[in-house]
Amino acid sequence: MSLKLNTKYVESFLPEDSLNGIRPEVEKAHESLCSGTGEGSSFTGWLTLPETYDRDEFSRIKAAAAKIKKDSDVLLVIGIGGSYLGARAVIEFIKSQNYNLLRKGAPEIYFTGNSISSASINELIEILGDKDFSINVISKSGTTTEPAVAFRIFRELLVKKYGEAEAARRIYATTDGSRGTLKELSDLKGYTTFVVPDNVGGRYSVLTPVGLLPIATACIDIDALMEGAREAMHDLSERDVCRNDCCRYAAIRNLLYRSGKKIEMLVSYEPAFTMMNEWFKQLFGESEGKGGKGLMPASAIFSTDLHSIGQYIQQGERDLFETVVIFNEPKSDITIDLEENDYDGLNFLAGKKLSYVNSKAFEGTVLAHTDGNVPNIILEAERMDEHNLGYLIYFFEKSCAVSGYILGINPFNQPGVESYKKNMFALLGKPGYDDRKDELEKRLGIR
Amino acid sequence: MSLKLNTKYVESFLPEDSLNGIRPEVEKAHESLCSGTGEGSSFTGWLTLPETYDRDEFSRIKAAAAKIKKDSDVLLVIGIGGSYLGARAVIEFIKSQNYNLLRKGAPEIYFTGNSISSASINELIEILGDKDFSINVISKSGTTTEPAVAFRIFRELLVKKYGEAEAARRIYATTDGSRGTLKELSDLKGYTTFVVPDNVGGRYSVLTPVGLLPIATACIDIDALMEGAREAMHDLSERDVCRNDCCRYAAIRNLLYRSGKKIEMLVSYEPAFTMMNEWFKQLFGESEGKGGKGLMPASAIFSTDLHSIGQYIQQGERDLFETVVIFNEPKSDITIDLEENDYDGLNFLAGKKLSYVNSKAFEGTVLAHTDGNVPNIILEAERMDEHNLGYLIYFFEKSCAVSGYILGINPFNQPGVESYKKNMFALLGKPGYDDRKDELEKRLGIR
Numbered sequence: 001m002s003l004k005l006n007t008k009y010v011e012s013f014l015p016e017d018s019l020n021g022i023r024p025e026v027e028k029a030h031e032s033l034c035s036g037t038g039e040g041s042s043f044t045g046w047l048t049l050p051e052t053y054d055r056d057e058f059s060r061i062k063a064a065a066a067k068i069k070k071d072s073d074v075l076l077v078i079g080i081g082g083s084y085l086g087a088r089a090v091i092e093f094i095k096s097q098n099y100n101l102l103r104k105g106a107p108e109i110y111f112t113g114n115s116i117s118s119a120s121i122n123e124l125i126e127i128l129g130d131k132d133f134s135i136n137v138i139s140k141s142g143t144t145t146e147p148a149v150a151f152r153i154f155r156e157l158l159v160k161k162y163g164e165a166e167a168a169r170r171i172y173a174t175t176d177g178s179r180g181t182l183k184e185l186s187d188l189k190g191y192t193t194f195v196v197p198d199n200v201g202g203r204y205s206v207l208t209p210v211g212l213l214p215i216a217t218a219c220i221d222i223d224a225l226m227e228g229a230r231e232a233m234h235d236l237s238e239r240d241v242c243r244n245d246c247c248r249y250a251a252i253r254n255l256l257y258r259s260g261k262k263i264e265m266l267v268s269y270e271p272a273f274t275m276m277n278e279w280f281k282q283l284f285g286e287s288e289g290k291g292g293k294g295l296m297p298a299s300a301i302f303s304t305d306l307h308s309i310g311q312y313i314q315q316g317e318r319d320l321f322e323t324v325v326i327f328n329e330p331k332s333d334i335t336i337d338l339e340e341n342d343y344d345g346l347n348f349l350a351g352k353k354l355s356y357v358n359s360k361a362f363e364g365t366v367l368a369h370t371d372g373n374v375p376n377i378i379l380e381a382e383r384m385d386e387h388n389l390g391y392l393i394y395f396f397e398k399s400c401a402v403s404g405y406i407l408g409i410n411p412f413n414q415p416g417v418e419s420y421k422k423n424m425f426a427l428l429g430k431p432g433y434d435d436r437k438d439e440l441e442k443r444l445g446i447r
Numbered sequence: 448m449s450l451k452l453n454t455k456y457v458e459s460f461l462p463e464d465s466l467n468g469i470r471p472e473v474e475k476a477h478e479s480l481c482s483g484t485g486e487g488s489s490f491t492g493w494l495t496l497p498e499t500y501d502r503d504e505f506s507r508i509k510a511a512a513a514k515i516k517k518d519s520d521v522l523l524v525i526g527i528g529g530s531y532l533g534a535r536a537v538i539e540f541i542k543s544q545n546y547n548l549l550r551k552g553a554p555e556i557y558f559t560g561n562s563i564s565s566a567s568i569n570e571l572i573e574i575l576g577d578k579d580f581s582i583n584v585i586s587k588s589g590t591t592t593e594p595a596v597a598f599r600i601f602r603e604l605l606v607k608k609y610g611e612a613e614a615a616r617r618i619y620a621t622t623d624g625s626r627g628t629l630k631e632l633s634d635l636k637g638y639t640t641f642v643v644p645d646n647v648g649g650r651y652s653v654l655t656p657v658g659l660l661p662i663a664t665a666c667i668d669i670d671a672l673m674e675g676a677r678e679a680m681h682d683l684s685e686r687d688v689c690r691n692d693c694c695r696y697a698a699i700r701n702l703l704y705r706s707g708k709k710i711e712m713l714v715s716y717e718p719a720f721t722m723m724n725e726w727f728k729q730l731f732g733e734s735e736g737k738g739g740k741g742l743m744p745a746s747a748i749f750s751t752d753l754h755s756i757g758q759y760i761q762q763g764e765r766d767l768f769e770t771v772v773i774f775n776e777p778k779s780d781i782t783i784d785l786e787e788n789d790y791d792g793l794n795f796l797a798g799k800k801l802s803y804v805n806s807k808a809f810e811g812t813v814l815a816h817t818d819g820n821v822p823n824i825i826l827e828a829e830r831m832d833e834h835n836l837g838y839l840i841y842f843f844e845k846s847c848a849v850s851g852y853i854l855g856i857n858p859f860n861q862p863g864v865e866s867y868k869k870n871m872f873a874l875l876g877k878p879g880y881d882d883r884k885d886e887l888e889k890r891l892g893i894r
Contacts, residue, residue: 008892080750080751080754081754081755082754085755096570098570098574100548101547101548101574102570102573102574114751114754115716115717115718115748115749115750115751116716116750116801116804116805116808117716117717117718117719117777117801117805118777118778118779118780118781118800118801118802118805119717119719119777119778119779119831120717120718120719121781121801122778122779122781123543123545123549126549127545127548127549142790142791143791143792145793145804146750146751146754148791148792148793149783149793149796149801149804151791152783152784152786152791152793153781153783156784181790181791181792182791184790185790185791202754203755262709262710262764262766263709263710263743269562269563269564270562270564270566270567271562271564271566271567272564272566272567278755281755281756282754282755282756285755285756285758285759285763286755286756286757286758286759288759288763289756289758289759289760289761289762289763289764290758290762290763291762292762292763292764292765293763293764294759294763294764296710296745296759296763296764296766296767297756297759298743298745301562302562303527303562303563303593304527304561304562304593306864306867307527307528307529307561307593307649307729307864308528308532308650308725308728308729308732308733309728309729309732309733309736309744310733310863310864310867311732311733311736311737311861311862311863311864312732312733312735312736312741312743312744312863313736313863314736314863314864314866314867315736315737315738315739315862315863316732316735316736316737316739316740316741316743317709317736317739317740317741317743318739319709319743320743330564330565330566331565331566331569332565332566332569333565334565334568334569334600336596336599336600337599337603339599343589343628343631343632344589344590344595344598344599344628344629344632345590345595345628346592346595346596346599348875348876348877348878349596349875352875353565354563354564354565354568354596355565357563357592357596357875358563358564358565360871360874360875361563361867361871363870363871363874363887363891364867364868364869364870364871364872364873364874364887365867365870365871367867367870367887367890367891368866368867368869368870369867371866372863372866384566414758415758415762416757416758416759416760416761416762416819417753417754417757417758417761419761419815419816419818419819420753420757420761420808420811420812420814420815420816421811422811422815423810423811423812423814423815424807424808424810424811424812425811426811427807427810427811428795428796428799428804428807429795430795431795440810440811440814443814444810444814445455
């Protein structure tokens with residue numbers, strides 16, 4: 001088992017016998033999920049994906065990555081939300097937050113089309129300069145505004161640089177299998193296409209071509225990633241929920257929520273986990289934030305943020321708990337040397353490895369925070385590699401689904417995000433939406 | 448006035464006449480702060496700093512930055528918490544999140560000594576390679592573990608590369624004016640030193656040498672930064688709290704907190720604001736998280752996170768509010784071109800600037816979120832430049848102090864962060880702390 005759930009620092013915070021008490025709900029939630037009878041079950045393709053993924057497409061992904069590595073200095077990844085976060089999270093964790101400064105034998109990778117900031121796009125155009133590049137545009141519909149705008153801009157640059165024919169050979173579209181404007185354009189122009197499966201929503205899609213093409217281009221072992229997810233799939237299919245860690249985690253989260261906790265803070269002691277934190281917040285926040293319910297997902301990197309939000313965690317409102325992801329083996333290590341004169345007083349650490357100090361920071365903090373009445377759920381992984389990460393990704397995806405069912409919501413839709421979009425389209429005068437333009441402008445006081 | 452507080456989208460959420468009702472508390476808080484009679488008042492030097500800062504030291508900062516630009520390809524900035532966040536936030540906002548890939552005529556700048564991750568340090572050693580470098584080590588005491596460890600490692604590399612004499616000329620220590628291990632070492636070795644003022648705490652120190660040396664090295668106009676802060680200082684010294692925007696903001700935050708809000712989410716529509724978000728979370732979280740009280744600071748970048756946490760904001764628990772920072776003028780702009788075939792359906796935007804679309808995203812979102820019962824406080828700034836940023840920084844610093852006094856806590860200390868440190872030192876067997884080692888190890892089950 002590549003991931004171990006340690007409940008030692010949270011059990012005392014749970015009402016007596018509450019884990020037993022919630023068991024029927026957990027069993028029902030797990031059963032609904034596995035049998036495909038729960039709400040939104042048409043979006044649970046990710047459950048079996050580590051076994052059933054399209055092997056041919058997987059090979060084509062690797063071939064595409066190889067071609068990009070060969071003919072491009074830069075890969076632009078255009079996508080927003082689930083269509084970019086997972087890839088960026090995996091690349092930064094496995095490789096580096098400074099991937100573009102450190103990569104060898106692989107192109108630079110930049111993520112764009114994930115905001116409406118002109119400065120961001122202009123900067124990227126400057127960074128791109130004269131370099132050879134390819135584009136991976138990721139959008140199921142093809143019409144989501146941010147990636148559509150970025151694709152329009154960068155496709156134009158690509159065509160200007162290479163002409164239509166060669167540009168078409170440098171565009172990889174990850175989109176719907178049969179419908180939508182991006183699929184139509186891709187078929188028309190002859191872009192290489194990959195499929196966003198109909199039965200996998202954006203925030204659950206990192207282990208589909210959505211994530212895998214950028215990840216493979218960064219020279220990350222996507223076979224190992226899928227193997228880790230497959231191991232998790234098998235471990236977490238356990239029907240006895242008391243021995244199924246994703247069910248136990250889902251149960252505990254819900255018990256803490258029912259006991260009055262409002263915020264779950266995901267914590268890592270590795271800065272490279274920063275975008276995994278963001279991926280987690282979308283996964284849980286977008287899945288569970290419905291009907292006025294749900295834990296607010298927050299995140300931190302320690303020990304960095306112990307010097308920033310640490311005071312609040314220790315002594316602020318007592319309505320949060322921490323879920324700490326620990327990796328037992330560091331990627332690399334450093335030994336603290338002895339210094340002749342002990343100016344900084346650190347010689348007591350001489351000969352010790354930095355990972356040892358980091359682990360003592362974790363141990364000291366888990367005791368301090370639990371003493372301060374902050375429950376701590378610990379997830380222990382082994383190595384910071386593809387296998388362990390694939391396992392962790394699947395673990396979180398399945399935990400989130402079970403947790404959402406226990407909460408009593410549909411974990412697989414996101415109806416709330418339409419509100420701002422409809423308003424924005426109305427204000428932009430988009431055909432089909434502009435009937436509300438006047439009304440909204442009045443409310444804004446610009447009419 | 449470089450910053451405008453717009454309360455149009457929050458007023459309806461405040462109980463009737465509550466702003467009037469809280470006025471005496473706000474007046475008292477503002478008065479205590481300005482007269483130096485409130486709790487922790489020995490740490491309010493930042494209040495008058497934009498007028499009273501040491502002009503000689505300011506010139507020395509510029510001279511040091513000029514020297515670093517001349518003799519170094521890389522500046523390593525070693526510090527944690529308030530000793531690094533502000534500098535990083537200002538550099539990324541004024542220059543770029545991709546500063547190191549885009550900078551011209553200025554050294555690369557890397558921040559280290561802000562975690563205990565060996566991978567992060569090893570990566571930096573690899574990035575450093577053979578380049579000429581200098582070190583700015585920022586630590587009032589000189590003994591904070593993370594920067595002390597990093598300084599030990601990188602000082603050794605510097606000495607190995609240049610020898611003791613030249614290495615000493617490449618180390619800039621920002622530390623206590625007279626005491627502490629770093630000050631002692633600096634005087635012994637002849638490092639250039641700058642002063643962390645006794646009366647300015649870490650999270651309030653970005654406009655002291657703590658932030659200014661790295662910022663100046665990045666070719667940012669620190670005169671303009673201070674001027675913006677000075678303008679804020681004058682505007683926000685207004686004694687009539689109803690006409691003092693930092694007092695109004697502080698009042699509204701407290702009213703929302705008293706009405707049951709638990710979380711304040713700072714929002715920006717510019718990805719370059721990401722580290723300013725982190726700076727804000729330390730400022731408010733570490734200042735107010737005391738006595739079991741205080742709003743939990745969270746943050747988001749839109750429209751990016753509308754596709755991630757947006758669902759939760761729209762339909763999750765109704766215990767949050769948003770504070771949105773808007774910049775009216777973008778750094779640069781892009782016009783969306785007309786395309787012959789309107790594949791992506793974006794031709795309705797042809798001829799429009801991307802900043803226009805971004806502003807409609809803001810307007811559409813503020814209406815959607817307030818319709819969803821999320822109060823929105825709007826802060827409108829003009830340009831994304833040094834002057835406006837300096838103003839915003841001072842605004843937040845003073846708002847936070849006033850808000851903390853209204854909340855009834857001391858905004859200027861951080862006693863809670865000692866808990867984990869004592870535990871960590873005990874577990875590491877640090878002399879003076881190791882009497883608790885056995886007890887803690889028993890609790891951890893490793894003894």
